[in-house]
Amino acid sequence: AQSVTQPDIHITVSEGASLELRCNYSYGATPYLFWYVQSPGQGLQLLLKYFSGDTLVQGIKGFEAEFKRSQSSFNLRKPSVHWSDAAEYFCAVGAGNRDDKIIFGKGTRLHILP
């Protein structure tokens, strides 16, 4: 079965700085990969997804993620964060070639310094 790890529970960056949130997965075949964002008091919102093809995926709100098979990673990046990006971010992995639910990581909480 697939699994996903988000090594960082909390990350703090200054407004305007670049951001990279880490996500590592375990799955034998090509996975489906997702990043979600949860703002305070809200449900989870899909930022971007990877199923196949170009390994650099563009999402909403200026985010992108890169699938690196050799590193079993799908890290989320943003070149310049805004105070409104403060939220919790969840990585999720799906077994693309199997009929099984996606698995969520435990989340990384992003704090933004003014």
Add this chain to the structure above:
Amino acid sequence: DARVTQTPRHKVTEMGQEVTMRCQPILGHNTVFWYRQTMMQGLELLAYFRNRAPLDDSGMPKDRFSAEMPDATLATLKIQPSEPRDSAVYFCASGPGLANEQFFGPGTRLTVL
């Protein structure tokens, strides 16, 4: 813009009372998921359905929780009797398939006194 809706958004109840939470999935989605989120445990999968049939409810306390889909437009999560440890935010999500992305509702914040 299709969205998952959940009612009520907030619920305060006393220990021992029955609580029913409702979810309307996005039209055309064939999978529905129920999650619970707390500060201590994070996001936990309680149960999920495909084509209205329950696939797995191993994440739920069996003796007090039940989840059903009376029809394709309604999923319910019931707690009877409720306990203070059930206080959490309960999310419903729907999707076009098990391995595909899930679309989350805004959640029901439950407080059991």
